Amino acid sequence: MxxxxxxxxxxxxxxxxxxxxxxxxxxxxxxxxxxxxxxxxxxxxxxxxxxxxxxxxxxxxxxxxxxxxxxxxxxxxxxxxxxxxxxxxxxxxxxxxxxxxxxxxxxxxxxxxxxxxxxxxxxxxxxSVEVTADVIHELASLLERSETHARELQELNRTKSELIQILSHELFTPITTIQGFAMTVAEHGDGLSREEITLLAEGVARAGDRIRRLVGNLAAAARLDREGVEFPTRPVPIGAVVERALGEFPRDRERIRLPEDDAWGSAQVWAEPELAARALVGVLENALAFSPDEEPVEVGVSVRDGELELIVADRGPGVPEGMRERIFEAFTQTDSSTTRTHEGLGIGLYLARRIMRAHGGTIGVGDREGGGSVFVLSFPALDGTDPAPQDAQLLSER
Structure with missing residues (x-):
């Protein structure tokens, strides 16, 4: 040897x-x-x-x-x-x-x-026996952190796979709509009336709006992942936040009912305007998707307990109590079946909650009297914020 x-x-x-x-x-x-x-x-x-x-x-x-x-x-x-x-x-x-x-x-x-x-x-x-206990303790901690990291990566991979699957579905629908309308015009354009062409163009525009909002939501989510809570903020009139959000719904503007012109008063929030508006976009998109076409979606504002509240009320089916936390998770709808009829990627409300938390605010949902849901986005109010009295009926329904 x-x-x-x-x-x-x-x-x-x-x-x-x-x-x-x-x-x-x-x-x-x-x-x-x-x-x-x-x-x-x-x-x-x-x-x-x-x-x-x-x-x-x-x-x-x-x-x-x-x-x-x-x-x-x-x-x-x-x-x-x-x-x-x-x-x-x-x-x-x-x-x-x-x-x-x-x-x-x-x-x-x-x-x-x-x-x-x-x-x-x-x-x-x-x-050596002198170091064994400490090292075993440290290695156990490292193993625990490694296992936690592995679980997080596994969840991330699952989420990515689900995102790709849902994205494929959500993009497929408006793209198919645009292609179908384009083919109709190409093949039968000479025989179409002006009214029919207008309807087709309206359909294409709505499909484009949907894709634009989808891309905007994904871009905002990526920005939050990249910047966390380090994005720049400044005093912003809440009316400006609302108007920016309404710009995402040019063809649904008549379905969104606002208070009288002076309802916003001097109300301001400390916010990043684009992200704050994106939070409202997520809530409005959900409300419009689930409300009957003939029912308006109402937007209001109030200040209570040092917080400025944006209120969005719809006449949809409402949110079951057991789902009121889950709907703010990514890719969640109250109807999660494969036969669901409502559009939406399921990240709008998730993104809204992330944005509100990043601003030091909250978002919640409750029942609306007579049917429907009331979503409340609560921002920390700036000193001197004083919105004018608003639609008493909307507030009384909360």
């Missing part, structure tokens, strides 16, 4: 000599070489190709981490064992990340040092 050839690297001559004597005293081992710093240890490993390298953690020339990493590069079959006076968790983990298979604390018994060398030769790890 061939002896285990051991390289010893330590900047203290007394330590090198003591370990060399210990290794030489074992009939199964021999000293392959000694080194006083990392550079010398790496060069010696390249030259003698030891079976085991016992290296000091804090020696000059880059220390044990550099020596361990580069010894494994120049002599891949060499098993590296760290030798250190340090028992702290950080040092141990740093050496483990560098590729050592063992960690021996100086002052450890001769038997344990020889035992560690033998185990490392077999590719088996070994830690």
């Amino acid at each position: 061939e002896r285990i050839r051991v390289l010893i690297a330590d900047d203290e001559a007394a330590v090198r000599e003591a370990i060399a004597d210990l290794v030489s005293s074992d009939p199964d081992m021999e000293v392959a070489g000694t080194a006083a710093d990392a550079d010398e240890a790496i060069a010696m490993a390249r030259e003698v190709r030891p079976d085991v390298a016992l290296i000091d953690v804090k020696m000059p020339g880059g220390g044990g981490p550099r020596a361990a990493k580069e010894i494994r590069e120049v002599s891949p079959h060499t098993h590296v064992v760290a030798l250190s006076a340090y028992e702290d968790r950080r040092t141990v983990l740093e050496m483990l990340r560098a590729g050592v298979v063992g960690y021996v604390v100086k002052g450890t018994s001769a038997e344990e040092i020889l035992y560690t060398i033998r185990r490392s030769m077999r590719g088996q790890g070994s830690l």
Whole structure:
């Protein structure tokens, strides 16, 4: 049986000599070489190709981490064992990340040092008892974080797959509408009346509006992921937020009922205008999709308890109590069946909640008297905000 050839690297001559004597005293081992710093240890490993390298953690020339990493590069079959006076968790983990298979604390018994060398030769790890408990605790924490990260990645992949599937469906519908109308005009244009052409054009425009809102929602979601809560804000009149949101519904404007002209008063919020409007777009899109065509969607504003509330009331089927949190999750509709009849990607309300939270506000939903839902977007109000009295009927229905 061939002896285990051991390289010893330590900047203290007394330590090198003591370990060399210990290794030489074992009939199964021999000293392959000694080194006083990392550079010398790496060069010696390249030259003698030891079976085991016992290296000091804090020696000059880059220390044990550099020596361990580069010894494994120049002599891949060499098993590296760290030798250190340090028992702290950080040092141990740093050496483990560098590729050592063992960690021996100086002052450890001769038997344990020889035992560690033998185990490392077999590719088996070994830690001094002084550091084992701390390292196991840290490794357990790392494992837990790794498992949590893996679950998050798995959920992210699931969400991405679901997003691609839903996007395919949601984009397919308006694109098919546009293609169908275009083909109708191309094939039968000469026989179509002006009224029929106008209806076809209106359908194309609505399909385009839907695609534009979809892209806007996705862009806003990406911006929130990128910027978090670091986007710039400023005092914004709430009326300007509403008007910006209404611009996303040029063909449904007559279905959205606003209070009288002076209802907004001097009401302002501290917000990023585009994102604040996007939150309202998500709520309006939901309300328009679920309300009968003949029923208006009403928008109001009020201030209570230091918050400015944008109120959107519809005459849709309402939201079951058990769904009032879930509808603010991504890709969720109250009707989640494959035969659902209402349009929508299911990210509008999810995005609205993310935006409101990023502004330090909230969003909620309740029942509307007589049927339907009332959504409330609550922004922290600026000092001096004073909206005029508004539609008492709408407020009384909350």
